[in-house]
Amino acid sequence: MNRTPMPTTRRRLLAGAAVTAAAIAAPAIVRAQSGPLKVGVLLPRSGFEAGIGQDCQRGVAIAPAILKSIGLPELAIMDGDTESSVETARARAAKMVSDGAQCLVGAFDSGQTLAIAQVAEQNGVPLIVNIAAAPQLTEQGYKFVFRNFPTAGMILSDAFTDQKEVFAAVGQSPKTVVFMHVNDTFGTAMAKGINLLMPKFDMPYKILDEIAYDPAARDLSVEVTKAKASNPDALLVVSRLNDAMLITRELVKQRWTPQAIMSMGPGWYEDEYFKTLGKLADGPLSFAPWFDPNKKLAQQLEAALAKAYPGVNLNTNHVYTFEALLVAADAYKRAGTTDPKALAEAIRSTNITDNASIGGGIAFDAKGQNTKVKDGAMQNRNGKPVVVAPKEASNAQPEWPLKPYQSRT
Amino acid sequence: MSAALARLAGDLSPRTRIWLAALVAALVIAPWIVGDYLVTVLILILYLAYTGQAWNIMMGFTGQLSLGHAIYAGLGAYVAAVLFTRYGVAPWVGLLAAMPVAAACGAIIGFLAFRFGVTGVYFAILTIAFAEFARIGFDHLGIVNAAAGLFLPVAQYAHNDPWRLRGSPTMFYYVMLAATLAAFILCRLLITSRIGYFWLAIREDEEAARAAGIDTFRYKMYAVTISAAVTSFAGVFYAFFYNNLFPEQVFNISRSIQMILGPIIGGVGTLFGPILGAFVLTGLAESLSTALTAMGLDLPGAEQVFYGVCLLVVVVALPEGIWPWLARRLGVKEAES
Numbered sequence: 001m002n003r004t005p006m007p008t009t010r011r012r013l014l015a016g017a018a019v020t021a022a023a024i025a026a027p028a029i030v031r032a033q034s035g036p037l038k039v040g041v042l043l044p045r046s047g048f049e050a051g052i053g054q055d056c057q058r059g060v061a062i063a064p065a066i067l068k069s070i071g072l073p074e075l076a077i078m079d080g081d082t083e084s085s086v087e088t089a090r091a092r093a094a095k096m097v098s099d100g101a102q103c104l105v106g107a108f109d110s111g112q113t114l115a116i117a118q119v120a121e122q123n124g125v126p127l128i129v130n131i132a133a134a135p136q137l138t139e140q141g142y143k144f145v146f147r148n149f150p151t152a153g154m155i156l157s158d159a160f161t162d163q164k165e166v167f168a169a170v171g172q173s174p175k176t177v178v179f180m181h182v183n184d185t186f187g188t189a190m191a192k193g194i195n196l197l198m199p200k201f202d203m204p205y206k207i208l209d210e211i212a213y214d215p216a217a218r219d220l221s222v223e224v225t226k227a228k229a230s231n232p233d234a235l236l237v238v239s240r241l242n243d244a245m246l247i248t249r250e251l252v253k254q255r256w257t258p259q260a261i262m263s264m265g266p267g268w269y270e271d272e273y274f275k276t277l278g279k280l281a282d283g284p285l286s287f288a289p290w291f292d293p294n295k296k297l298a299q300q301l302e303a304a305l306a307k308a309y310p311g312v313n314l315n316t317n318h319v320y321t322f323e324a325l326l327v328a329a330d331a332y333k334r335a336g337t338t339d340p341k342a343l344a345e346a347i348r349s350t351n352i353t354d355n356a357s358i359g360g361g362i363a364f365d366a367k368g369q370n371t372k373v374k375d376g377a378m379q380n381r382n383g384k385p386v387v388v389a390p391k392e393a394s395n396a397q398p399e400w401p402l403k404p405y406q407s408r409t
Numbered sequence: 410m411s412a413a414l415a416r417l418a419g420d421l422s423p424r425t426r427i428w429l430a431a432l433v434a435a436l437v438i439a440p441w442i443v444g445d446y447l448v449t450v451l452i453l454i455l456y457l458a459y460t461g462q463a464w465n466i467m468m469g470f471t472g473q474l475s476l477g478h479a480i481y482a483g484l485g486a487y488v489a490a491v492l493f494t495r496y497g498v499a500p501w502v503g504l505l506a507a508m509p510v511a512a513a514c515g516a517i518i519g520f521l522a523f524r525f526g527v528t529g530v531y532f533a534i535l536t537i538a539f540a541e542f543a544r545i546g547f548d549h550l551g552i553v554n555a556a557a558g559l560f561l562p563v564a565q566y567a568h569n570d571p572w573r574l575r576g577s578p579t580m581f582y583y584v585m586l587a588a589t590l591a592a593f594i595l596c597r598l599l600i601t602s603r604i605g606y607f608w609l610a611i612r613e614d615e616e617a618a619r620a621a622g623i624d625t626f627r628y629k630m631y632a633v634t635i636s637a638a639v640t641s642f643a644g645v646f647y648a649f650f651y652n653n654l655f656p657e658q659v660f661n662i663s664r665s666i667q668m669i670l671g672p673i674i675g676g677v678g679t680l681f682g683p684i685l686g687a688f689v690l691t692g693l694a695e696s697l698s699t700a701l702t703a704m705g706l707d708l709p710g711a712e713q714v715f716y717g718v719c720l721l722v723v724v725v726a727l728p729e730g731i732w733p734w735l736a737r738r739l740g741v742k743e744a745e746s
Contacts, residue, residue: 054709
C-alpha cells in the first residue's frame with residue numbers, strides 16, 4: 001500500500017501550533033472540587049541535595065497508609081523535583097499550581113522554599129514548609145506560608161538548653177571545648193549563630209579554639225591533631241556525614257577520646273555513619289530537630305519505615321516531611337473543602353497534639369511558624385540514635401564520658 | 410542614529426525581518442495566552458538567552474573562553490540587592506553601580522590574563538579561580554549576610570512596580586524580554602562595527618590580527634568589560650525575581666556552565682544561537698518533564714540526563730550548534746545570523 005505523505009504546509013503548521021498552544025494554555029486549575037486534596041510535594045530529588053531530597057521522599061511514601069489509619073482523608077500526592085535549584089523550584093511550583101495543586105509542601109532548602117513561597121502567595125495556595133530554617137521565611141508577612149520546623153535561632157537555642165539538661169543529668173560538664181566546623185554555607189552560618197548565642201546561655205564551657213575545614217576535605221588529620229593539642233574536655237562540631245566519619249577515624253587513629261562529642265548538625269546520627277563505623281559510631285551526642293520516640297505516631301512511622309525500607313532508621317527528614325502532609329490532611333478534614341483559601345484558614349487554626357516530632361505539637365502563630373516545635377538531644381547507642389533530652393521526649397539516659405575508642409571491640 | 414539603524418537592519422532580507430517580527434510579536438503576546446507556569450519557564454529561557462548573549466561577546470566574538478561568568482552576575486546581584494535592602498536604592502539605580510563593579514572585575518581578570526599572556530585553557534581556569542574566590546569571599550562577608558544568605562523583603566504588591574522590580578511574573582517577563590532584545594541589538598551593533606570586526610579577527614587568528622595592526626590587548630579588554638557589565642544585569646534581575654542570594658549558589662561553577670550551554674547548543678558566535686539554545690534546552694526539558702508526568706512516571710533528574718544527551722548530540726552531529734544548520738535550511742544569510 002502506498003502512503004501519500006501529508007504536505008507540511010504553512011497553514012497546517014500554524015493550525016498545529018495553535019492547537020498545541022491552546023492545549024498548554026488551557027486553565028487546569030479546578031478549585032474547590034471534591035475528591036482527594038491535591039498536594040504538590042517539591043523536594044530536591046536530583047542535583048547536589050539529591051540524597052536528602054530522596055530521604056525526605058521516604059516520608060512521603062509511607063504517609064498515605066498512616067494518614068488513613070488515623071482517620072484523615074486521602075491526599076493525591078503530586079511529586080516534584082526541584083533539581084536542587086532555585087529556578088527549577090519556582091518553575092515546578094508554578095507548574096503544580098497550574099496542574100491543580102491545592103496545597104504545596106517543600107522544599108528542604110531555604111532558598112528553594114522562598115522561591116516556592118512566592119508562587120504560593122501569588123496564587124493563594126498554602127505552602128507547608130517541611131524543612132527550612134532561615135527565619136526570613138516566616139518574617140515576610142506571607143499569608144499562605146506555614147512552617148512546621150524550627151528556625152535557625154530556635155535550633156541553636158534548644159541545642160544549648162538540651163546540652164545543659166544533659167550536663168545536669170550526668171552531673172558533669174566539659175569546661176573547655178574545641179569547636180570544629182565545616183566551612184560551607186550551613187557550617188559557616190551555624191558557627192556564626194553559635195558564637196552569637198552562646199554568651200546568652202551562660203554555658204559551663206569555653207571555646208579554646210575554632211577550627212574550620214573544607215567540606216570536600218579528604219583528610220582531617222591536621223585539624224584533629226590541632227584540636228587534640230589544645231587538650232579540650234570535649235569536641236563541639238558542626239559537620240556533614242563525610243567529615244563526621246573522617247573526624248571519628250582520626251580520633252581512633254590518634255588514640256584520643258574526648259569526654260564527649262557534641263554535634264549541632266547532621267552527620268553523626270545518619271545511617272551511613274552507623275553502617276560504616278560500627279561500634280566506633282556509638283557515643284556522640286547530636287542536638288537537632290528530631291522525633292519523640294514515646295509518641296504513638298512516631299512509633300507508627302518507625303514501624304512503617306522499617307517495613308518499607310529495611311535498615312533505614314527514622315530521622316528528621318522523614319518525620320518533618322510526613323508531618324507537613326499530616327498538617328495538610330488535618331486541615332483538609334476540618335475545612336471540608338479543597339478551596340485553597342479555606343484550607344489556609346484551617347491550617348492557621350491547626351492544633352495537632354498527637355504528632356511525631358519533639359515538642360508540644362503543631363500550632364502556628366500569626367506569622368505561620370510552629371512555635372511548639374523543639375530540638376532533641378540524641379546519643380548514638382548500639383547502632384541507632386536514642387533521645388536523651390529533653391526529658392519528656394527521652395527514651396534513654398545520657399552516658400558520659402565517651403567510652404574510649406581503643407576499648408571497643 | 411540612522412547609521413546604527415542601518416547597521417541593525419540594513420542587510421536583513423525581507424524574509425528574515427518577517428521571521429524576527431513574528432518571533433518578537435509571539436513573545437510579546439505570550440503572557441496573554443499562557444499561564445503563570447509557562448510565563449515562569451519563558452522567563453528562565455529569556456534569562457539564559459540573555460546571559461548566553463553576554464557570554465557570547467567573550468567567547469563567540471572574541472574567542473576568549475570564560476568559565477567563570479557567574480562572578481559578574483553574582484556581583485551584579487549582590488551590589489543591587491545590598492543597595493536595595495540597606496539603603497532602599499531602586500534596582501535600576503543599583504544597576505548603575507552593579508555594572509561598573511562587574512566591569513571592573515572583568516577588567517582585573519582581563520588585565521591579568523591578557524597582559525601576562527594567559528590564554529586558552531589557562532584563561533578559562535583563571536576565570537573559574539576568580540569565581541571561586543568570590544564564592545569563598547562572599548561566604549564570609551558580613552555585609553551580605555555571608556553564608557546565611559541575603560534575603561530581599563517580599564511584600565505583597567497589589568500592583569506591579571517596575572521601578573522597584575516588585576510585582577507579578579508577567580512584569581518580570583517583560584523586563585527580561587526587553588533586556589534580551591536589548592542585548593540582541595547591542596550584540597548586533599557591536600558585531601557589525603569596527604570593534605566587532607577586530608574581535609572576529611582576534612578570534613580567528615590573534616597573531617595575524619596583531620600583525621595587521623590591531624591592538625589585541627585593548628580590544629580583548631573591551632570584550633571582557635562589556636561582557637561583564639552586560640552579565641551583571643542578569644544578576645540584578647535574578648536577585649529581584651528570586652529574592653534570595655546564597656554565595657554557594659550564585660557563584661557556583663554550575664551557574665557559569667548553565668550560562669554557556671545555550672550558546673553551545675544554539676551556536677557559539679551567532680546572534681540567534683544563544684536564544685535558540687536556551688529555547689531548545691529549557692523548552693524541551695520542561696516538555697520532557699510534562700510528558701513524564703502525563704505518563705505517570707516519576708523520574709527525578711531526567712532533565713539533567715536530557716541536558717547531557719542534548720549536548721552530546723549537538724557536539725557530535727552539529728558541532729557548530731543548531732542555529733547555523735537551521736539558518737542554512739531557512740535560507741538566512743550567515744551575515745544576518
